[in-house]
Amino acid sequence: MQIREFAEGDRTALRELFVRAGAGSPTESLWGHPESEAAVYLEPYMDLEPESVFVAESDGALVGYLAGCVDSSAFPGESARMEQAIRAYYLMFRRKPAAFFARGIADITSAAIRRAPTAGDFRDDDHWPSHLHINVAPEARGIGAADRLMVRWFERLAATGSPGCYLQTLVENRRAIRFFERMGFTACGPEPVVPGVRYRGARVHQRTMVRAV
Template structure:
């Protein structure tokens, strides 16, 4: 297996991997429209910070990738990227996605009544960098994720970043355990993620941080 930097010729394979890498996990999909979801969690990294994107390749096939940003304050926030993707693709009018947006409205209204916090962006000078990592099911347990993270930590050291954060789900126990093994610790509250469900239940955002 080879860990290498992103090349422009990887785009098509990365889009395909984006769809299948989260299979059977709580983060497999947001609203059920991969094209607009990739416009939030993949495409901006290819275009705006390709030097912070690394891929795992096995026998000529991409089996994992890590997208990152060294300085989150200089990168569009997740909320901004999501708003742009929704305006562009209008997934709320698609049959597969409509239920997500209906639940989102109900969750937001309920949280407002209870004055409960909702999932959102993280900003912190101590941990300015952030990442997303995805590994295909067939490549789990053979070191692909570990090696991608090791290359990312090298990138942070080279760039002089003081620390990194990520956001996952409390209910994604496999991911949480992996990030803990990579040196991340939980930070802050664990608010509801509006609209998202896993096996019929609500899910909650977990922010995790790590000093470089």
């Protein structure tokens, strides 16, 4: 197992890994269009901050990755990236994405009536300026790939002087939460409904987690 920095030649393999790495998790697919999902949660990191993207390689194949950002305030927010993907891929005219966004609007409306929050971008916080996404293929789980990717990320944060980072996962993703807690992350803030997302037919809830460097 080798943990190394992203290289431009990794793009195609990393896109393929993005699709299969979430297999079996509550976020395996959000709106049913992997190409546009990668345009929100993977491509911008390769384009704008490749030095904060790390990959796990085993026997010449990529089996995991961590896409990070040292200064979130200087990076396009998730909402902005999603809006761009909706326009670029005409998602409102595709059946599965259109159904997802219709559910999302219904969830937001329902929450507004109940005066309840819904999931969204993490507020800027000087304590946790950095953030990350991590994904590991099913065959590489439990063999240390995720741990070593995280260690490499923490080393980068220390080298850049970042005081801490955050990530966002789902309350219902118990396996991920146990891993993040083991890596020193703690829950932060409320756990609102994530508009549009369903897991086993039920709504899911966002959990924000933070860790000091």
